[in-house]
Amino acid sequence: AQSVAQPEDQVNVAEGNPLTVKCTYSVSGNPYLFWYVQYPNRGLQFLLKYITGDNLVKGSYGFEAEFNKSQTSFHLKKPSALVSDSALYFCAVRDMEGTGFQKLVFGTGTRLLVSP
């Protein structure tokens, strides 16, 4: 079964500093990986995805993610954090079994707190 792990419940970073939110995956076959963000009292919003190709994927709001096959990781990054980036971030992997190919399996989430 496909799964993702987000080892940090919370990440704290100062505004203007680079940020990294970690995600590792476990899949059979090629992984299809995603990042979503949830702002307070809102649903999740799609940030970016990795299917194939370049290991560095660019997404919305200046975020990017680095796919590393040898380390089975898909870390979310941003060169310069903003206070408005404070939110809950979810890593997800596509479930490729049976009719579940449109399903996602989500991690437990990492809260990002950017201080002024």
Added chain:
Amino acid sequence: DVKVTQSSRYLVKRTGEKVFLECVQDMDHENMFWYRQDPGLGLRLIYFSYDVKMKEKGDIPEGYSVSREKKERFSLILESASTNQTSMYLCASSLFRLDGAYQPQHFGDGTRLSIL
């Protein structure tokens, strides 16, 4: 922009009641999903539907049922509400593509359900 609308933001019900959560999407998406979100557990899939009148169990279907009589509407039903079903419920939809290419899920803002 895709809009996924959940009928209630907050709902309070009593143990044993039959509870209906409604979700409507306006983009003619084939796929619709119901998740529950709990702190430390992330999002867990309850049920999903890939067509009208079609449904499949997710990871935690016990105590829930769903109905999809029209393409735009996907209802989650708690047959006999219990306190352990107190949670945030999120609805999502996505487009189905014949080539199997992944289309991002679009989420509603959630219904916070309390069972007393």
